[in-house]
Amino acid sequence: MGFMDNLRRGLERSRETLSEIFYMGGEVTEDFWDDLEDTLVMGDMGAEVAMRVTDDLRERAARENLMRSDQLRRALVERLTAEFPVAERDPFTDTPSIVLFVGINGAGKTTTVGKIAGRAHANGVKTLIGGADTFRAAAIEQLQVWGERSGIEVVTKERGADPASVCFEVVETAEKQGTELVLIDTAGRLHTSSDLMRELAKVVSVTRKRAGDIPVSVVLVIDATTGQNGLNQAKEFNDALSLDGLIVTKLDGTAKGGIALAISNQLNLPIYRIGVGESIDDLQTFDARSFCEALVGEGVQ
Amino acid sequence: MFNSLQDRLQNTFSALRGKGRLTEDDINSAMREIRMALLEADVNYKVVKEFVGRCKEQCMTADVLESLSPAQNVVRIVLDELTTLLGSTESKLTLAQNRIPNVIMLVGLQGSGKTTAAAKLAYLLKSQGKNPLLAACDVHRPAAADQLETLGSEIGVPVYRGDGKDAVAIASQAIQEAVDHLNDLVIVDTAGRLQIDEEMMEEAVAIKRAVKPDQILMVVDAMTGQDIVNVVSTFAERVDFDGVIMSKLDGDARGGGALSVREVTGKPIKFVSMGEKPDSLEVFHPDRMAKRILGMGDVISIVEKAQQAADEKQVEDAERMLREGFTMDDLLNQMNQIRKMGGLAKLIGALPGGDRMMAQQGGVDDSSMGKIEAIIHSMTKEERARPKIINGQRRRRISMGSGRSVQEVNQLIRQWGEMNKMMGKMKAMTQGGNAKKGRRAMESMMKNMGFGGGQMPRF
Secondary structure (H helix, E strand, O other): OOHHHHHHOHHHHHHHHHHHHOOOOOEHHHHHHHHHHHHHHHHOOOHHHHHHHHHHHHHHHHHHHOOOOHHHHHHHEEEEEHOOOOOOOOOOOOOOEEEEEEOOOOHHHHHHHHHHHHHHHHHOOOOEEEEEEOOOHHHHHHHHHHHHHHHOOOOOOOOOOHHHHHHHHHHHHHHHHHHEEEEEEEOOOOOOOHHHHHHHHHHHHHHHHHHOOOOOEEEEEEOOEEOOOHHHHHHHHHHOOOOOOEEEEOOOOOOOOHHHHHHHHHHHOOOEEEEOOOOOHHEEEOHHHHHHHHOOOOOOO | OOOOOOHHHHHHOOOOOOOOOOHHHHHHHHHHHHHHHHHHOOOOOOHHHHHHHHHHHHHHHHHHHHOHHHHHHHHHHHHHHHHHOOEEEEEEEEOOOOOOOEEEEEEEEEOOOOOHHHHHHHHHHHHHOEEEEEEOOOOOOOOHHHHHHHHHHHHHHHEOOOOOOOHHHHHHHHHHHHHHOOOOOEEEEEEEOOOOHHHHHHHHHHHHHOOOOEEEEEEEOOEOOOOOHHHHHHHHHHOOOOOOEEEOOOOOOOOOOHHHHHHHHHHOOOEEEOOOOOOOOOOOOOOHHHHHHOOOOHHHHHHHHHHHHHHHHHHHHHHHHHHHHHOOHHHHHHHHHHHHHHHHHHHHHHOOOOOOOHHHHHOOOHHHHHHHHHHHHOOOOOHOOOOHOOOHHHHHHHHHHOOOOOHHHHHHHHHHHHHHHHHHHHHHHHOOHHHHHHHHHHHHHHHHHHOOOOOOOOO
16 A cells, blocks of 8 residues: 555545536536635635635636636646745754654654654664653653664653753763664643743753754644644744644545645745554655645546 | 634624615625634534525524624624524433443544543542543553553542453453442543544444443544544444543634534534643533634633632622722732632633733733732731831841842832722722712723733732
8 A cells, every 4th residue: 555545545535526626517617616615625724725726726727718627627736736835854864863843732743753763763764762741641651662663762751850851861862872863752732821832942942952063853743634723833833933844644534634735835834744644654755746636636546 | 813703793894884774795794704704713614604504594684784783783693503503501421320330432533632531531520429430442552551540540540451452352341340349430441543444443333332331422622624524424423422522622723613513413512621630621511612613702601710719708808808908918819819710811811802912912921920929928917917017127028038029029019009099999989979080990990900011010
């Protein structure tokens, strides 16, 4: 089962609805535009973005005299692809690198850390996991299970310890052992809790200071099922921590992850990885074009 | 970041002021605003379409179109419709009377908050006199059972883990365990699963068949977007749950998904979960949720909280304060009450427009309350009752004792003086006399009490 298949299956529903629209009689009518907008909204893209995309496409259709739905489909893929900023650097392959995973509760941070670490380790990259989620019950144990599975050391402290001091020690250990990739899991928190956001800002700044020349990336993990509140989340996290990029998880359900497009576009943050399944290999590098093609149902056959 | 529906409608209608009556076009533009507000709140698209259609019909009646304040009327109609949709009454947890132990099973997607909700539910029912047992049937996520065990020990509820391999077996054994240990309730925590994962859905059905729960509750993240419709309809079809727990409502998500759940499956929302602490599971109130979805603030909850916090003695205190003036102890009491109600931030956030106000002010800092408390705690009884006797020497002592600077102590005393002056004005007001003077005093008092510049000294 290839990754594209997974992605396509995940996006199947949205593809079906869009296909319906696109095959409607070949020539486009007023209903076509309404339905298009509806479908984009249904994909959690946000009413505003959906309207903008539709209007743009409409204008382009008039300008270039695109009358048939297959032409419009191609134009839509291009239009959506253009909404995603491109990553300049991949923090998981351009080593040495330290990556902090942040996000709200239940987004999938710990699982993502486990998967990326396992993958890097299998590729022969010297990897270290830091467990800075000292708040949630059994978060450390969960991470340790992941570490054991792939034979990677997990540096952490007891529950309730200061997460910033954990990070300090993680970086210290990494330095001593000559680790190439350091992945640090943090406790999930709601973006509205200002105390916890301040704590996280401290964690980031302590890590940055201790890391010295080694680049530290802060990555927001976001659940694909998240609705419009995702934008609030990302904004708050970005304001407090100045994020470097995103990871979108749980795209293997029927959620379309349209909110990822809204966030990536509005905050100018690249998407580093997307999760399309349970296994380690299902966490894949994000490719805007194939994502959009799968969404609209073009290209990959 | 979002404007509340009321603001949006106000803008729409202010453009129409002076018009004798509203036309269909005007109502249409109002409906557009409602549509956007609901979509921003993550209400499902199809649900929005139908809902707006129904509202429009009602708004087209003559008494709305010709009323003096169409904006309020439209909002009222929308709110009523929304409340009706969400369920007009609170939906209680129904457990069979003649069955021991009762069984509650929790299901949901990964990361929706089942394990936390299980612990909270156990805590709530324990406080209502039940003797619950938690069954750790999440055998898929690493350390999920450890998490439940830790949470269980924090609230003093036993956890049954079994062999940690076979979820169905653990669930059935947990019932036997409950019988053996005289637990009258078993709460079954299950693994998170995607609704399209056939194997996992089969497991959930198998657990259900094995333990025949009194109630199956689905835990739904309040932040879920449009996809919630697909998720809940599949779960309803396969496991047929009885009600919903909405989790993570302590964030600023509008929780429009609640509406979609109701509309698509007809299942009621039973509880809302709003925080990290075990006691943060509350009964769901449809009217409050309706207001939240529209961004109108949760005034009733505040009033209720205030009523809980205030007891009779405090009413007496208020009278005494009016008679004899305001002491440092009274100030301390007031601060404690604010804390009981969840802190300033929670309080202001629940007021209409409060979240925006807080955003403008850059948040509210509860820590200044702690500093004031420290200063007051460093005063003698006499000083607290009659702060006027605090001279330079006493100030220095208080400052050393509390670890705050002399300036901060001074500021607090000055603040106390102002509050006492306000009390004096209030006294003048309640004792009648010049109504105009009273109103003026009230106005200046309101100004003094305004957030941001006023009551709480900023250190």
